[in-house]
Amino acid sequence: MREITELPLVDRVVVTAQRMLPGQVIGIHSDRPLLGYEIARLVVQLNQQWQAEHGGVLELFSSPQSEVVFRVNPEYNKAFGFRLHVDSYHGVTEVTQPRQTVVFNFWHAANTPELAAHIQALFTKVRFSDLPAALDSVALAAELTLPEETTFHAGTAAIALQRWGYDDATIISGYQHSAGLVICDSNDAETYAAVRLADWVAYLYRDSFDLARWQILQRELDGIARFARLMPTWQLCLPE
Missing domain, CATH: 2.60.120.620 (q2cbj1_9rhob like domain)
Known part of the structure; x- marks a missing residue:
């Protein structure tokens, strides 16, 4: 097979x-x-x-x-x-x-039952009110013009970044990237990787495994060092 x-x-x-x-x-x-x-x-x-x-x-x-x-x-x-x-x-x-x-x-290999358990644990008790206040104005403006599905996806990506321990600037960047407002092209490799991985896990949580989207993620993160706080999720989403 x-x-x-x-x-x-x-x-x-x-x-x-x-x-x-x-x-x-x-x-x-x-x-x-x-x-x-x-x-x-x-x-x-x-x-x-x-x-x-x-x-x-x-x-x-x-x-x-x-x-x-x-x-x-x-x-x-x-x-x-x-x-x-x-x-x-x-x-x-x-x-x-x-x-x-x-x-x-x-x-x-990148959509195992183990990944499903990991994603469910990552997004346990999701409360968008827990996101940093610095994101409020960005999220409010997005909610006035974008579909609810889009802003939910962006908010979920922001939750992932917050739970991985990233700062407000990275969380906002991740929200904007997943909402399609601004494409994150940060020169900082960890920010670049974290934002794209957050976008992917938010998609998995909300929808389903899409092979074409996974292949894009694979190309985007190919050759980038795996950072410690992202390692558990990275290994399941992009197994070596």
């Missing part, structure tokens, strides 16, 4: 046996990888003497409203692997005979 997906998968593999009974169907859905969720699956079919009228076809879609773009018949000993992302829509047609599969689940 590492070769197929070209992803840095951890050694953890969770295997589940699944059985659909006659009349059952799986509607169109996307199992995008939320924080700590698997990023890839391998589905192995165990249906001997399968016939077209038995149904149980795995169908892939480009969107919930699109036509089917790919079908996988549940033929015996056939396997199909795919990566999960926000647009990985799929479903299974109704079965008239029991449909049996074994599913292997794989995790990205």
Whole structure:
């Protein structure tokens, strides 16, 4: 699966046996990888003497409203692997005979259950009122013009910086960067790294694991020394 997906998968593999009974169907859905969720699956079919009228076809879609773009018949000993992302829509047609599969689940090295526990602990009892008063005017001006989702994200990034022990100036810089007000291009390597890591963990906490955004973070922090107060989070988000 590492070769197929070209992803840095951890050694953890969770295997589940699944059985659909006659009349059952799986509607169109996307199992995008939320924080700590698997990023890839391998589905192995165990249906001997399968016939077209038995149904149980795995169908892939480009969107919930699109036509089917790919079908996988549940033929015996056939396997199909795919990566999960926000647009990985799929479903299974109704079965008239029991449909049996074994599913292997794989995790990205930078979106493990351990990271999920770390992020949840980092943002335990979030209170934006705890942020420094120096941020108040910046946050108020942002809230008057930006969507609530954007300011929430920026505030969460500021919380991360505060809990890592950074000063008011760095917290404000992180808020502005995550709100899209000012791009942090500080010459101070630690400030640069802290702001970008805070932006990433705030995104994870609010949304889900996005491979493209993670690859950008990877490029941005490539070659930068890992600073002590950031080390626990850095190691989980960008494992060596």
